[in-house]
Amino acid sequence: MHIVVPVKLVPDLVEELVIDPSGTTLDPDTLRLQLNEFDGHAIEQAILLKERGGGQVTVMAPDVEGVDDVLYTAAAKGADRLIKLCGNFGQSVNNHAMACAVANLIKPLQPDLVLTGVQSHSDLDGSMGPLLAAYLGFPYVGYIAGVTLSDGRAVVRKEYPGGLVAEMEVVLPAVLGIQAADQPPRYVAFTRIRQAMKTASIEEQTVEGLDVSGGPTVSRMYKPEAAARATMIEGKPDEVASRLVELFRELGVL
Amino acid sequence: MATTTVSQSSTTFSQSFYASLHEIAGGEKVRTCLQCGTCNGVCPYGYLMDYPPGKMVAALRAQRFERVTEADTVWMCVSCYACSEVCPVRIPLTAGLMTRAKEELLLAGNIPSELQVALENTQRYGNPLGESPRKRADWAKGVKPRVPIMSEERRPVDVLWFVGDYGSYHPRVQPVSRALANVLNALHVDFGILGAEEVSDGDSQRLAGERGLFEMLAAKNERALSQYEFKEIITGDPHAYNAFKNEYPKLGIVYPVRHYTEFLAERLDALKSLFKGEVNARVTYHDPCYLGRANDVFEAPRQLLSAIPGVELVEMPHNRTTSLCCGGGGGGMWMDGFHWEKAHTRLSEWRVREAMQVGADILAVACPYEAPRFEDATKVVPGASRLIVKDIAELLAEAMGD
Numbered sequence: 021m022h023i024v025v026p027v028k029l030v031p032d033l034v035e036e037l038v039i040d041p042s043g044t045t046l047d048p049d050t051l052r053l054q055l056n057e058f059d060g061h062a063i064e065q066a067i068l069l070k071e072r073g074g075g076q077v078t079v080m081a082p083d084v085e086g087v088d089d090v091l092y093t094a095a096a097k098g099a100d101r102l103i104k105l106c107g108n109f110g111q112s113v114n115n116h117a118m119a120c121a122v123a124n125l126i127k128p129l130q131p132d133l134v135l136t137g138v139q140s141h142s143d144l145d146g147s148m149g150p151l152l153a154a155y156l157g158f159p160y161v162g163y164i165a166g167v168t169l170s171d172g173r174a175v176v177r178k179e180y181p182g183g184l185v186a187e188m189e190v191v192l193p194a195v196l197g198i199q200a201a202d203q204p205p206r207y208v209a210f211t212r213i214r215q216a217m218k219t220a221s222i223e224e225q226t227v228e229g230l231d232v233s234g235g236p237t238v239s240r241m242y243k244p245e246a247a248a249r250a251t252m253i254e255g256k257p258d259e260v261a262s263r264l265v266e267l268f269r270e271l272g273v274l
Numbered sequence: 275m276a277t278t279t280v281s282q283s284s285t286t287f288s289q290s291f292y293a294s295l296h297e298i299a300g301g302e303k304v305r306t307c308l309q310c311g312t313c314n315g316v317c318p319y320g321y322l323m324d325y326p327p328g329k330m331v332a333a334l335r336a337q338r339f340e341r342v343t344e345a346d347t348v349w350m351c352v353s354c355y356a357c358s359e360v361c362p363v364r365i366p367l368t369a370g371l372m373t374r375a376k377e378e379l380l381l382a383g384n385i386p387s388e389l390q391v392a393l394e395n396t397q398r399y400g401n402p403l404g405e406s407p408r409k410r411a412d413w414a415k416g417v418k419p420r421v422p423i424m425s426e427e428r429r430p431v432d433v434l435w436f437v438g439d440y441g442s443y444h445p446r447v448q449p450v451s452r453a454l455a456n457v458l459n460a461l462h463v464d465f466g467i468l469g470a471e472e473v474s475d476g477d478s479q480r481l482a483g484e485r486g487l488f489e490m491l492a493a494k495n496e497r498a499l500s501q502y503e504f505k506e507i508i509t510g511d512p513h514a515y516n517a518f519k520n521e522y523p524k525l526g527i528v529y530p531v532r533h534y535t536e537f538l539a540e541r542l543d544a545l546k547s548l549f550k551g552e553v554n555a556r557v558t559y560h561d562p563c564y565l566g567r568a569n570d571v572f573e574a575p576r577q578l579l580s581a582i583p584g585v586e587l588v589e590m591p592h593n594r595t596t597s598l599c600c601g602g603g604g605g606g607m608w609m610d611g612f613h614w615e616k617a618h619t620r621l622s623e624w625r626v627r628e629a630m631q632v633g634a635d636i637l638a639v640a641c642p643y644e645a646p647r648f649e650d651a652t653k654v655v656p657g658a659s660r661l662i663v664k665d666i667a668e669l670l671a672e673a674m675g676d
């Protein structure tokens with residue numbers, strides 16, 4: 021069983037987002053990137069499957085700030101092979117272009133299973149999973165919270181809105197969009213990550229032919245603008261509280 | 275007759291754990307445990323632990339240590355030093371046995387999810403609260419005269435103030451930091467802070483079993499500190515104080531350090547001349563574990579409180595070495611949900627009830643974990659809503675007419 025997990029790094033929302041003077045992208049100097057949360061679940065799911073049934077886990081990520089930490093942490097959790105995708109990943113690289121290029125690198129690895137995070141907050145043109153599946157010619161199921169493998173098939177739990185869950189069988193090789201791993205991503209002690217930095221190695225692979233044409237173009241990026249609909253209530257806590265109650269009454273919620 | 279070779283059994287987990295205790299100062303004393311059970315009895319959560327310290331020693335002797343790491347109640351330990359304080363043979367139970375046990379649980383991945391979040395935040399942001407490292411000095415905005423940040427100042431100062439995580443970010447503790455800044459300014463102390471270059475002291479993470487993370491943080495703080503010239507470090511955070519005083523030196527990071535209460539107690543006369551008003555109140559003082567029991571600073575905070583005009587200082591039944599833990603130590607600060615699930619009570623409530631019993635108007639504290647914890651407890655202990663929780667720095671600033 022060979023599981024490949026292509027992950028991406030996304031802007032860290034703990035840091036203030038600053039818009040670049042160009043007005044169409046985020047300021048690269050203040051931007052901090054982190055592993056897309058759902059991709060963290062995809063890695064965990066891959067490791068869990070390996071622990072249960074054996075196999076090999078390959079994690080690949082684009083060469084951007086923070087990528088080494090992400091890859092070594094994956095190794096500390098149990099990933100066997102780390103691949104850094106080298107190329108020019110400006111913020112203009114869209115998922116279509118990325119998926120096409122990454123699919124070309126995944127094909128020769130002949131994976132049985134490709135796991136990706138179901139989505140990321142930086143997706144502008146759809147999520148990676150279905151695009152990858154299309155380029156690879158594999159089936160795709162997304163919104164997965166639970167995977168079991170048997171006889172060249174995966175039984176997956178797919179979540180629907182309203183709390184509905186469907187159990188489906190997928191023939192491998194397949195691409196799965198992971199919403200949540202069977203168990204929350206584990207904690208790795210810092211010493212384990214440091215160990216991985218010494219023992220694991222990161223392979224570099226060049227991503228050729230990133231064709232960014234055809235993706236969406238950002239014409240204007242801006243922060244939510246304050247409209248004049250909000251009423252600021254000022255004064256002592258007591259006064260504010262009474263005014264609030266009055267307002268609730270006026271609006272008919274009390 | 276053929277000789278049978280007794281196969282040399284490989285070292286058991288219990289044996290290797292036992293051996294690892296010997297690497298800790300005084301760790302070899304574990305051999306001398308009398309099984310008196312005093313530690314189990316004094317432990318605030320001992321009644322809930324599968325293996326309180328004494329029983330853990332017994333498990334170790336019985337070669338059954340794996341059972342300890344299979345249970346999750348080791349995480350009830352709030353590293354309060356109560357057991358170490360009473361052990362008749364002075365076994366380093368808190369720093370040694372309990373912390374080593376947590377390290378094993380953590381390596382085995384047996385950790386409460388809340389703790390995991392705090393540790394991951396610390397790895398990524400350098401603070402357990404998951405706040406932006408760039409905003410570490412934001413609390414100081416508006417303080418006049420301005421709080422000097424070393425990287426901007428580029429000059430030697432007398433005092434390097436290590437503000438700490440909660441003093442920097444927690445909305446209840448930021449005002450405490452501002453109060454202390456005002457007191458230092460009023461005393462014309464020549465001080466500076468590290469600002470965004472400061473990261474968590476890491477001591478509570480260490481006591482929660484994350485030694486590697488602690489070492490990484492210590493190295494980062496050292497990288498920042500070594501660029502600057504100062505005579506001593508002061509801090510409002512007893513956990514940072516403990517790190518700088520007892521743990522960083524083991525890593526070769528040596529600076530003179532004092533808690534702010536010790537620093538200010540030395541300037542009592544100057545302080546007294548600055549008091550303008552009175553704080554007319556019955557005040558009781560809670561000894562923080564890492565200032566009191568762990569580091570024997572008992573008098574400086576009391577001297578400061580007694581110096582404030584109008585203050586009547588009263589003691590709670592548990593004081594000084596018998597002080598009760600607020601529940602925040604050893605990672606407890608990040609395991610409230612986990613502790614509640616197991617105990618259905620909070621240690622902070624116990625303390626607030628004691629403060630009420632002695633008729634205190636104000637519960638004075640000297641650790642950034644405590645104001646938020648005790649204030650929360652006053653909201654749930656019946657009749658305790660009139661109890662005011664204040665850091666000593668806030669009371670001093672108030673008496674100065676701040």
Ligand code: SF4
Pocket residue numbers: 316317318319320326327350351352353354355356357358367368372
């Ligand atoms: S340090 Fe405190 S909480 Fe931990 S075992 Fe000892 S008495 Fe109990």
Ligand code: SF4
Pocket residue numbers: 306307308309310311312313314327328331360361362363364365367
């Ligand atoms: S107090 Fe000390 S001697 Fe007594 S049981 Fe606990 S560890 Fe052993």
